[in-house]
Amino acid sequence: MSTAAIFSLSSPNLSYKPTLAFASRTLPSDQNHSKTLPVLTSYSNRLQLLKRNLSSASNLGFGFGRNLGFCVRAEKNGEGEVLDEVEEARKTSTMPDRFRYLTKEAPDPPVRWPWFVALSFLTYAWRAVLWELSNWKKLGFAILGFVGYLLKFALAVIYHFIGDPITYLIMTVETALYSIRAFYSTIVAYAPVPELTAVIMLSSIVLAIGEATVPHAASSQSLLITLSGLIGYATVRGLIIEPFFFTLLVGIFAFSRLVKKRDYVSSALPVAAALAAVGEPWVRVLAIGSYLALAIWHHWKKLSIGKQEVEDVATKRNLPLPLLGIALAIGVRLAAKWAGHRHLTWMIV
Template sequence: MTMAFFALSSSLSSSASSSLFCRNYRIPSIRSSSVSRVSYLNGGKLTLAPPQVLNAGATLRGFGVPGKFPSVRLGVSTRCEKEDAPNDGVKDEDEAERFARRESTMPDRFRYLTKEAPDSPIIWPWFVALGFLVYAWRAVLFELTNWRKAAFAIIGFLGDLSKFALALVFHFIGDPITSLIALLETAIYSLRAFYSGIVAYTPVRELTTVILLASSVLAIGEAVAPNSISKQPYVVTLAGLLGYAAVQSYISEPFFWTVLVGLYGYSRLVRKRDDVTAALPSAAVLAGVGEPWVRVVAIAGYLALAMYHNSTKTASEDEERQNLRKAPPMPLLAAALAIGVRLAAKWAGYRHLTWMIV
């Protein structure tokens, strides 16, 4: 037992002496294991394993007594450089280390302690700049105020100049302009009143009767003399306006009859048309807006005239082809439009009130 401890101490001393020649060495580690190689005494001396190439150490093996003492293994490992290494490798390593540390020998874990602390921000120059900004803004506002005053002065001057020009114009031709303005205003109010009257007071039944009777007379005329309406659209429209004016009492009855006779004479004598075509506008107006007995006389008389004209036609006369794609006469179209507006307004009012009630 004494010899075992002596061998252990000698191996430790030898490993420590060998580690002095190394730059870095590790603390010996003692490892115990239940299974190891068994050493034996050879002539009173303890036999040790030879040292390895890179690790120096000693191994203690227990006596070859099975079952009593566990074997203890002591291993010492160090990193040693070879003594015969060239000096150039050491210099290259030092230069690489110096380059990595950037001309500093301080370890990297302490390198953050050498950083310069940031200085506290300086605030007072901002106050100086703020003063200049305020001064500049006040100067800008002052200039903008001057520009605004100048712009308002120019606008006011232009307004005064336009007023002077308008006063000059009215001084010479003020009365005609005033009369024209009054005429336009009267026309606008008249149109509004006319439209309101159509929407509110259109006699649907009477207008329907007028359209039926006038259409019957026009159909008789077109059957006997084709294109008798398309030949004289303006005369038919004028006759319809005369009938409306007579119904609304805008013109007197004698004037109405006189104009109707004048229309017949113009078509018969000036335009050289036949009796059926010349009497068509007057007969249609009388059948539409006249008294009941006037309507009967007008329709019966025009029908007799058409029958007589048809009976006197010869076979040699060229038959004109009737054009059915022409638009209806403007008086009948206006009457139909008035009926439609009245019915649409009545329906819209009824639906609106129904929605309000529900």
């Protein structure tokens, strides 16, 4: 019987068919106690023999657990094939249905300790990465500091040789910026709008007289008119004394008459415009009257000699820069005054 059981368990159909189904056998109730003992004894002997056969059959690939369950030692490529083979073995078994749940494998509890090992390694690796990054950061700051020291050394060497010209250049630029700022602040705060308006009107009268007598008298010498306007502004600000002011005006007239070979009206135009702009009231009247008389004499002289004027259509008219500057100063002053008034109004409201 043991040999048959061994060969039966080692067969491919994974089934064991005992000769007697002792698990489902019952004794008749009408038998006496003396007949029951031998039967139970034979059952126990057969059970021990079955256990020995099963233990010997476990060496062929089967093993029975504690609750008469079994596990199959099969090596397959996929997990699904192993489960299918186990299910087929359960279906072909002769075990009663009420005991088949005992053959199911209990799921293993999840193993968590490898995660702690991996976490420890990850923590160590992250600490190592942070330490390495800190070293790289220190190295980068050290390199930047060294480059900074090199740049300072190069600047010191350059300044040692050309330090004074650089210092003077910086001082000049700073002085120019502060002067422009002070000039703008003066225009915003103290620009005399009535006086500047009178300057524009009187200078425009002189320029109109010159242009009416000699075409392009103002457009052809815009640089001299600008220079005379700067000289007049310097005189008003007290930077130039009056004798030197008249000397410069005489020099401008001589340059235009002798060097540029212009007529008297064109040569006297910058001088008359400067005197009409910044002179005293009697000087303004004298300058405008004298220039008007000069223009009339020049026009009468040309008519007396029979020289006909050729009408020249002006294609390009350049506005004198001094008048443009005065107009801008008036506009800035009025805009600043309006903005300040509006600001105070908003604050009061």
